Amino acid sequence: MSIKRIIEGLNEFHDNYFVTHRELFEQLSQAQNPEVLFITCSDSRIDPCLITQSQPGELFVIRNIGNIIPAYGMLNNSEGAGIEYAVQALDIKVIVICGHSNCGAMRGLLQIGSLAQQMPLVYDWLKHYGEATRRLVLDNYKDCPSDKLLKIAIEQNVLTQIENLETYPIIRSKIHSNQLTLHAWIYEIESGEVFAYDASVSKFKILQNRPFPVPNLLTRLPSE
Known part of the structure; x- marks a missing residue:
């Protein structure tokens, strides 16, 4: 274009x-009075307002490489400031973290050594904030074929970011008082479908007109 x-x-x-x-x-x-904080990847193939058919003013959106949310206290970051503003100032009651299929950031995370020379800033971002996902995936699923490994990385990354969200004092307080729900989604570009994490079965399931809150992610398994 x-x-x-x-x-x-x-x-x-x-x-x-x-x-x-x-x-x-x-x-x-x-x-503005948005109802949802939508956190997703900067990838040009995912448009939060398009896939949710939302009007201007309905979504407060944070986007970055890999839909990553640094844990609370990990340096000053715009993501943390955006989250705090959305929840405290705008009284957001729903947060969605949405990853997507064939994510280049997650592909890079699995082969991070090759990024150091070509894209040092991307390397630093993924190495610093994506290491928990990379270690989990490679330590537990290293024998999976590459396409399956990428899918697992995409899913586990979203769950890791949910856990990072829960380190924010304002988030924990709002969840405790049932004023806030968190949702982990994967948008499948090739089908247009969205899969939501269902904590009751520890899997991502196709979203069919109902949300899947994710208050407890201690047990995490990739979808079959």
Whole structure:
């Protein structure tokens, strides 16, 4: 996509969508009141508003390489600031961490040595914040074929980030008082389907019109 196409899109948005939704944007100009914090990967193939069919103002979104959330206290990070703002200032009651199939970040995490020279900043990000996932996967599933190993890494990474979320004082407090629920999702690009982690069976299951809260992730198994 060229910059010309982007500008054409801006014009189309202003002349069509914005005009027919002017009242909504006038309301949004005064304040935001999103209901869900949606944390996902920067990958261009996943669009939170598109796959959830959400309108402007409904999702508060955090995106980065690998949908990674550093644990509380691990340096100053924009992810932590965004989480704190969403939960404390916006009173978010639902947090979704959504990974996706064929994730390049997870593929890189499994072969992290090759990144050091070519993309040192990506290497540092994954090595520092992705090591728990990498170690878990390689120590427990190293005999799996590469495609299965990648799938396991994608799933375990999302579960690791849920655990990291639970290290935030504001998150633990809200969960304890039943004011907040956490959800672990995997978006499958090739099928358009979303799989949610069901803690009762320790598996990701296709999401069928109901959420799967994940309050306890002590037992974690990959889907079959």
